[in-house]
Amino acid sequence: MAELNKDMFVIKGKNTMKMESISRPSLSFWQDAWRRLRKNRAAFVGLCIIVLYALLAVFAPMFSKYGFSDMDTAAMHAGPSAAHWLGCDATGRDQWVRIWMGARTSLAIGLFSAFINMCVGAVIGGLCGYYGGKLDMIMMRVVDILYGIPSLIITILVMLVLGKGVAPLIIALCVVGWIGTCRFVRGEVYRLKEQDFVMAAKVLGIPDFIIIIRHIIPNILGMLVTNLCMAIPGAIFQEAFLSYIGLGIAPPNCSWGVLAKEGIQYLRIHPHEIIIPAFFICTTMLALNLLGDGMRDAVDPKLRGTE
Numbered sequence: 041m042a043e044l045n046k047d048m049f050v051i052k053g054k055n056t057m058k059m060e061s062i063s064r065p066s067l068s069f070w071q072d073a074w075r076r077l078r079k080n081r082a083a084f085v086g087l088c089i090i091v092l093y094a095l096l097a098v099f100a101p102m103f104s105k106y107g108f109s110d111m112d113t114a115a116m117h118a119g120p121s122a123a124h125w126l127g128c129d130a131t132g133r134d135q136w137v138r139i140w141m142g143a144r145t146s147l148a149i150g151l152f153s154a155f156i157n158m159c160v161g162a163v164i165g166g167l168c169g170y171y172g173g174k175l176d177m178i179m180m181r182v183v184d185i186l187y188g189i190p191s192l193i194i195t196i197l198v199m200l201v202l203g204k205g206v207a208p209l210i211i212a213l214c215v216v217g218w219i220g221t222c223r224f225v226r227g228e229v230y231r232l233k234e235q236d237f238v239m240a241a242k243v244l245g246i247p248d249f250i251i252i253i254r255h256i257i258p259n260i261l262g263m264l265v266t267n268l269c270m271a272i273p274g275a276i277f278q279e280a281f282l283s284y285i286g287l288g289i290a291p292p293n294c295s296w297g298v299l300a301k302e303g304i305q306y307l308r309i310h311p312h313e314i315i316i317p318a319f320f321i322c323t324t325m326l327a328l329n330l331l332g333d334g335m336r337d338a339v340d341p342k343l344r345g346t347e
Contacts, residue, residue: 073262073338083334086327093324097143106134108141109292117310127312129302135316138294143320145295149206150276153213158268160214161221162260168222169229170252176226183219191216195278196287204290209282213275221267228260262339269332273325280321296321 067075078084101108112124112132119127126135168176186194195212202208232238233256241251276296282288283297284304291298296317303313 073335077334077338080334080337082330083338086330086334089323089327090331093143093320093327094147097140097147100140101137101144104134104137106137108137108294109133117306117313119310119312126316129299129313130306135299135313138299139296139316139320142294142296142299142317145206145289145293146276146279146297146321147324149209149213149279149295150272153210153217153275154268154271156210156214157217157271158221158264161218162225162264164218165222165225166229166252166256169226170233170248170256172230179222180226183222186216187219187223189216191219192278195282199282199287204288206289206293209279209288212282213278217271217275221264221271224267225260225264228263229256232256232259266332266335266339269328269335273328273332276321276328277325 077087106112106124110133112118112128112134114132115124115128116130116132117128118124118132121127124134124136126139128134129138164179168179194216198212198215199208202211238251238255241255279288279295280297280300283295284301286301289295289298299317300314300321303310303315303317306313
């Protein structure tokens with residue numbers, strides 16, 4: 041009898057441990073996505089880097105004794121020191137302040153252009169995918185025509201017409217930047233509208249607007265956020281490239297592309313002037329790509345409940 045009770049206790053203990061291992065608190069979609077994003081070390085490090093750069097872009101110039109256009113003629117081409125943490129450029133301007141002022145411009149352009157492209161592409165793609173018909177046929181032919189032209193050529197032509205500046209650059213990046221999102225959203229909406237829950241809502245007489253708001257958008261929102269994270273580094277790189285070739289931000293305003301353009305002239309004798317902005321461009325794009333990969337895994341509904 042003692043052995044039987046002992047065996048029953050062991051079996052009960054194993055079942056209890058099993059139940060505890062498979063039970064977990066109820067989490068919402070975004071809480072579960074945040075939990076899995078934190079478990080992805082690479083993505084979480086990328087998120088920390090982006091948050092750190094954003095905070096420095098906001099607060100670093102405010103607490104510096106140098107302005108982004110102040111010149112110290114005694115420190116022209118000076119390397120990193122206690123007075124100038126990242127050195128100075130050819131005219132003696134402090135690189136620490138200019139890096140973070142440039143970060144404001146580059147990050148703002150990347151975020152706003154990617155967000156506008158996401159919104160425009162989601163609206164057009166959603167309407168085409170849900171209603172179809174002539175609207176879908178016409179818009180997809182327009183998308184096919186624009187997709188066949190290299191986007192960089194269109195962006196450069198728009199910049200030549202509108203001129204230099206932050207607003208013209210955002211407009212130029214948004215002219216064709218919504219195409220990828222539009223095609224992606226159209227395909228997802230076309231798939232979702234054939235699902236049982238959408239068909240049931242239509243049978244019950246629920247208006248299309250309510251179906252789109254309550255059923256379609258929540259099912260593609262996670263993918264849209266992931267697409268946004270992946271689009272920001274592309275926009276930052278395009279801004280840096282356009283500023284590098286002289287079509288982006290006009291001096292005395294600065295961005296990371298402008299700093300790289302100014303520093304490349306002194307690559308052999310003062311390499312820190314090009315290495316520093318290049319480092320921040322590369323680390324920002326790497327961090328955003330890692331974050332985008334992590335977000336894609338975190339919001340994938342197929343992975344919910346598998347960990």
